[in-house]
Amino acid sequence: MERPIWAPHGIDLSVPSVSRIYDYYLGGSHNFEVDREAGRRAVDAFPGLPKIMQANRAFMRRAVRYAVGQGVTQFLDIGSGIPTFGNVHEIAQAAAPEARVVYVDHDPVAIAHSRAVLAGDERTDIVAADLRTPHDILAAEEVARLLDLRRPVALLLVAVLHFTEDRDEPWKAVAELRDALAPGSLLILTHASTDEGPMKPEEGEEVQGVYRRVGSPLLMRSKGDVARFFEGFELLEPGLVPISAWRPDVDDDSAECAGYAGVGRKP
Numbered sequence: 173m174e175r176p177i178w179a180p181h182g183i184d185l186s187v188p189s190v191s192r193i194y195d196y197y198l199g200g201s202h203n204f205e206v207d208r209e210a211g212r213r214a215v216d217a218f219p220g221l222p223k224i225m226q227a228n229r230a231f232m233r234r235a236v237r238y239a240v241g242q243g244v245t246q247f248l249d250i251g252s253g254i255p256t257f258g259n260v261h262e263i264a265q266a267a268a269p270e271a272r273v274v275y276v277d278h279d280p281v282a283i284a285h286s287r288a289v290l291a292g293d294e295r296t297d298i299v300a301a302d303l304r305t306p307h308d309i310l311a312a313e314e315v316a317r318l319l320d321l322r323r324p325v326a327l328l329l330v331a332v333l334h335f336t337e338d339r340d341e342p343w344k345a346v347a348e349l350r351d352a353l354a355p356g357s358l359l360i361l362t363h364a365s366t367d368e369g370p371m372k373p374e375e376g377e378e379v380q381g382v383y384r385r386v387g388s389p390l391l392m393r394s395k396g397d398v399a400r401f402f403e404g405f406e407l408l409e410p411g412l413v414p415i416s417a418w419r420p421d422v423d424d425d426s427a428e429c430a431g432y433a434g435v436g437r438k439p
């Protein structure tokens with residue numbers, strides 16, 4: 173297969189990637205046939221999947237605006253994905269032009285496309301790093317240059333923690349990030365789950381199977397296990413709730429939605 177101009181050298185075009193499958197669900201153009209094939213298999217298992225992704229993006233926008241409303245204008249968005257309409261820096265800077273955003277992802281296409289989109293933006297940058305090694309993120313030059321960790325930061329872990337396995341100790345990684353942040357910082361999080369909402373456990377198992385087969389396991393965690401990510405944060409109203417139930421806007425589609433969303437504040 174020919175490598176399109178936006179795809180960096182060295183990536184394997186025959187292996188689907190989480191970020192490109194997600195780009196496909198959202199109607200983006202940075203995906204290959206292997207990604208679309210995996211995406212179609214997951215949608216076959218649960219046809220409501222693209223709607224959940226849209227609800228996830230809508231939550232992210234609401235939570236970013238909420239953070240700016242609370243005076244938090246620094247953002248660390250880990251697992252930021254391939255830039256698409258309504259990215260964190262666009263939402264944040266529309267509400268507060270001085271807002272600063274550091275994106276983090278480990279996917280080469282997400283990194284390359286972010287660099288292209290962000291060229292010339294002095295208040296936003298992307299770090300190539302892995303959530304499972306938070307030290308590398310915190311030590312990144314971009315973080316030191318753009319974020320003042322003595323002041324509150326909104327840490328976004330949106331639709332990314334379900335790509336970590338328990339043996340990766342994701343709770344420990346989140347705690348390390350929390351410890352590096354100033355009081356008043358926010359944790360903005362979504363996570364896949366079949367606990368509540370329309371996705372039956374057997375449909376969830378099929379969706380998980382698609383990701384397992386492409387080598388990027390996705391874990392539907394219980395509400396209790398998702399709540400543990402908020403250790404050391406005060407969970408803000410309305411708590412950990414189905415994604416579309418978190419402070420919905422009047423014009424948001426409030427369709428029943430699998431997965432949890434929550435925002436916590438570090439005291």
Ligand SMILES: C[S@@+](CC[C@H](N)C(=O)[O-])C[C@H]1O[C@@H](n2cnc3c(N)ncnc32)[C@H](O)[C@@H]1O
Pocket residue numbers: 190191194228229232250251252253254276277278279282301302303304329330331332335336
């Ligand atoms: C489903 S997308 C979510 C994108 C964006 N946060 C959103 O909600 O619209 C998940 C992203 O997390 C990234 N990701 C998965 N595991 C990661 C890890 N261990 N470290 C950094 N990024 C990771 C993937 O490459 C992908 O771009």
